């Protein structure tokens with residue numbers, strides 16, 4: 001019998017009553033009582049005010065930050081109960097695109113983008129690619145999807161903030177990950193590029209049936225493009241709803257700090273996803 005963690009039959013993520021801390025136990029947790037199930041292939045936007053816990057949640061989901069308490073499973077496995085080598089293999093199935101991609105400043109864009117394939121390459125091929133890029137055509141295609149094809153041979157430190165951000169996202173396209181975790185991909189982009197970027201991420205995820213979880217400050221774009229909205233505030237899930245059920249009042253209250261009664265998880269219970277809970 002095959003293990004569901006390798007067949008992909010189960011959810012991508014299962015979180016139950018998760019508590020996550022950054023520092024000492026004395027500090028208030030960054031995430032608390034987070035329960036969330038995300039099916040393979042789902043596309044979820046995570047919204048919420050600054051400091052709500054969006055980046056922390058993505059770090060947990062990327063198996064980069066160990067929760068302090070609660071249940072956390074990725075692809076049916078608790079990464080923190082696995083031996084290091086297995087946890088490493090599990091991480092290879094996830095791709096986290098941080099808000100500021102860690103790109104070596106002196107590298108050419110082509111090399112930086114192709115680095116997304118390192119987990120798939122032998123050490124020898126990886127070393128050779130540093131000198132002579134192994135598949136520049138693939139890197140160009142990925143960059144072109146973010147309107148950045150002309151920067152293939154530019155140096156990373158000569159890119160603008162928005163170009164660097166899209167360069168980081170082009171890496172995502174070259175990965176073979178089954179869960180795509182994207183942290184505020186639009187923070188340095190103009191409106192037209194924001195639309196293009198969200199559309200490209202969604203298209204890529206749909207094509208490979210990958211789960212896409214994206215934190216966004218642009219609530220309008222989140223509501224326009226993502227079927228499911230998870231709202232965080234002060235480290236807790238405020239609502240977890242299909243976008244059709246998210247009202248302007250709920251969004252205003254989320255960012256003002258007070259929620260109308262109808263948007264509390266219990267009151268908004270018509271959907272099975274409500275408050276089933278709420279993350280390199």
Ligand SMILES: Nc1ncnc2c1ncn2[C@@H]1O[C@H](COP(=O)(O)OP(=O)(O)OP(=O)(O)O)[C@@H](O)[C@H]1O
Pocket residue numbers: 022023030048049050051052053054055056057
């Ligand atoms: N490395 C860290 N050490 C200590 N506390 C941290 C660390 N990173 C984040 N925090 C705290 O954890 C909480 C959640 O931060 P997080 O970065 O996850 O929020 P966010 O919703 O992504 O915010 P933003 O929208 O501003 O990026 C905040 O109170 C923050 O101060």
